[in-house]
Every structure is written in C-alpha cells, then in structure tokens.
Amino acid sequence: MDIKPLRYFIAIAKTESFTKAAQQLSVAQPAVSMAIKKLEMDLGLTLIHRADRNVGLTDEGKKLLIHAEKIIQATDDALLEMSELKGLSQGEVRVGIPSMLGSYYFPPILMAFHHKYPTITLKVIEGGTWQLQKMLENGELDLSVIVAETLPDGLETQALIREEMLVTVATDHPFSQLKSISPERFFDEELVMFKEGYFHRRIVDKLAKDYHRTPKIGFETNLIPLIKSITQQGFGISTLLAMVIEDDDELITRPFEPAIWLDLGIAWRKDSYLSKANRAFLEFVSEHGRREF
Structure with a gap:
C-alpha cells in the first residue's frame, strides 16, 4: 500500500476539511480527493462522511486512523534512522516544556545546548503537562517534561528535577507569620491558579x-x-515552585504541612526512534540540568 494517501487521510481527520488538509500538505485539493477515493476503493470501505461542508470519519475511518498514525510514525522513524546510518542527521529537537520551567529553569540549559550544538534546531513548545504528554504520545513532540507519577505505559522517562510546591502570599498576609500551611487553611483562602491542564493546577485539584x-x-x-x-x-494566594520566586518579588513562601514534592522527568515514546539530536539533548540535560532526587 502507498502510504501517501494515509498522510492525506490523517490530515483530513485532523483538519476536518479537504481544503485545509491540502493547504497543510502543500498539494492541490483534487490530488487529495483522488487519493482518498482510491484508498476507499482499494479497501472497499467508506472512510469519510461528505455532507456539504461537514467532513467527518465513518466508524471504519476512525479505526483506520489508529493504524494510519502508527504506520506513518513507524515509517518516519525508519527513514530517520536510515538517513542517520548514512551520516545524515535531521538536526532537530522538538521538546515540550511546562510554562513554569520554560520561563525559570530551562533558558540557561537551552542556550548552553545551542552553544555546544549550533547546527541542531531546537523547537520548544510551552504548555500544560497534560497537553504536552498527549502531543508526545501522538508523535507531535520528540521529548517532553512531564510529572513522573503520571507516566503512562507507552512512555519512558529520565529523572530531571524535584521541587517543592510552596504556598505563596503577600508580605503582609497572616500566613507570613506561620512556619507551614495546612491544606485546610490553604483552601480557606481565595486562590490565584494556573488554568486546568497545568501541573500546578493538577496538584492543587488533587x-x-x-x-x-x-x-x-x-x-x-x-x-x-x-x-x-x-x-x-x-x-x-497561590502556590509556586521555589525556582520561580525572586528576591525582589515582595512575596513570602511557606511549605505545605505535610510537604508537597513534585517529581518531574523528561519523557519519550518507548516505540519511537530517538535521533542523534534528541539523544544529544537528553545526555546534555542529564549532565547539566538534573537536580538530584
């Protein structure tokens, strides 16, 4: 089977549009339509509902999508590995980093990595840990920082950092007179929180x-x-990692009682091929960025 129609099929499934899929793939729309029709004829199945402007997958199409994504990912991994055996490196790292770490922990690591490997392109995606984990599982990222305790079976991880979640208040807040804060007292206050999907918020919700x-x-x-x-x-009041608090912030931090520790790791898919660029990034982070657990 020619896998090009599968790429077209996945693009249609994601964009829910033949036109948008063609634009995304930089091909003519008739070519996409013809490829999908041929794919349906070869399989003897209708894969896509075509009702006016509404485009959706049939039940058969939804099942094919699962296999198509695996086939395309495996093909891309194989092509990359073969190219590297010939001495050709893609030279790209797509890494997902939660906003808090992206702003306060990773910048010097990323700059040092770029200085050492100037020919490797770093594509950094910031977002919530849940969103980034899904992007990693779907093959949209090569590596991602995730909360270690939520590691699914399909991912492997390398320990990266252990940080304490701290209650954060104004300098004149009554909590500033206490050595630690119980969860009961914390939840008596009005909170300033990250949106759902970020590890900061998920820890508080739990x-x-x-x-x-x-x-x-x-x-x-x-x-x-x-x-x-x-x-x-x-x-x-809020809760932030210690790394985020700076001397001139005019904020007071206190630990929870009992203390809340957050274990973060850098993860990748078990069944994927890690390029030389990604392996170099993993080794660099392990050497220069890891904080002992």
Missing part, C-alpha cells in the same frame, strides 16, 4: 479532592508575572 474541599479560585491565568502581581497586591 489536594482539594483528597481533603474534600472545593477551591475558591478568584483568578485563573497562565502568566506567572500576573500570578505574582495579583498575589503581591493581596487579592489572593
């Missing part, structure tokens, strides 16, 4: 569930400077 509490979330934002500003002005 903690609330464990203590049978409903968080009083006054502000939701993924912008760390805004979280700091709102907290500084006393409009709520």
Whole structure:
C-alpha cells in the first residue's frame, strides 16, 4: 500500500476539511480527493462522511486512523534512522516544556545546548503537562517534561528535577507569620491558579479532592508575572515552585504541612526512534540540568 494517501487521510481527520488538509500538505485539493477515493476503493470501505461542508470519519475511518498514525510514525522513524546510518542527521529537537520551567529553569540549559550544538534546531513548545504528554504520545513532540507519577505505559522517562510546591502570599498576609500551611487553611483562602491542564493546577485539584474541599479560585491565568502581581497586591494566594520566586518579588513562601514534592522527568515514546539530536539533548540535560532526587 502507498502510504501517501494515509498522510492525506490523517490530515483530513485532523483538519476536518479537504481544503485545509491540502493547504497543510502543500498539494492541490483534487490530488487529495483522488487519493482518498482510491484508498476507499482499494479497501472497499467508506472512510469519510461528505455532507456539504461537514467532513467527518465513518466508524471504519476512525479505526483506520489508529493504524494510519502508527504506520506513518513507524515509517518516519525508519527513514530517520536510515538517513542517520548514512551520516545524515535531521538536526532537530522538538521538546515540550511546562510554562513554569520554560520561563525559570530551562533558558540557561537551552542556550548552553545551542552553544555546544549550533547546527541542531531546537523547537520548544510551552504548555500544560497534560497537553504536552498527549502531543508526545501522538508523535507531535520528540521529548517532553512531564510529572513522573503520571507516566503512562507507552512512555519512558529520565529523572530531571524535584521541587517543592510552596504556598505563596503577600508580605503582609497572616500566613507570613506561620512556619507551614495546612491544606485546610490553604483552601480557606481565595486562590490565584494556573488554568486546568497545568501541573500546578493538577496538584492543587488533587489536594482539594483528597481533603474534600472545593477551591475558591478568584483568578485563573497562565502568566506567572500576573500570578505574582495579583498575589503581591493581596487579592489572593497561590502556590509556586521555589525556582520561580525572586528576591525582589515582595512575596513570602511557606511549605505545605505535610510537604508537597513534585517529581518531574523528561519523557519519550518507548516505540519511537530517538535521533542523534534528541539523544544529544537528553545526555546534555542529564549532565547539566538534573537536580538530584
């Protein structure tokens, strides 16, 4: 079977449009339509509903999509490995990094890596750990930083960093007089939180569930400077990693009681081929970026 129609089929499934798929693939729309019709004829099945402008997969199409994605990923891995055996490297690392680490932990590591390997292109995607994990599983990323305790069977991980989640308050907040903060007292306050899908928020939501509490979330934002500003002005409290707090932030941090530690690792798919560029990045992070657990 020619795999090119499978690439077209996946693009249609993701964009829900023949036109958008053709634009994404940089081919003419008639070529996409003809390839899909031939694929359906070869299989003897209808794969796509075509109702006016609404394009969707049939039940048969949904089943084929699962196999098509695996076939394309395996083919791309094989082509990359074969090219590297001839001494040709793709020279690209696609890595997902949660926003908090992307802003405060990884910049010097990324710059040092680029200095050592100037011919390797780094594509850094920032987002929530859940979103990044899904992108990694779908082959949209080569590597991603994830919360180690949520590692699914299809991924392997290398320990990276262990950080404590700290209650963060304004300098004049009553919590500043305490040595530690219980979850009960934390959830009595109005909170400034990251949006759902970020490890910061997932940890807080899990903690609330464990203590049978409903968080009083006054502000939701993924912008760390805004979280700091709102907290500084006393409009709520938050919880951040120690690495995020700087000397001039005018914020006070206190540990939870009991303490909450977050184990983060850098992960990749078990069944994928890691290019030389990705292996170089893993080794570099292990040598220069890892904090002991």
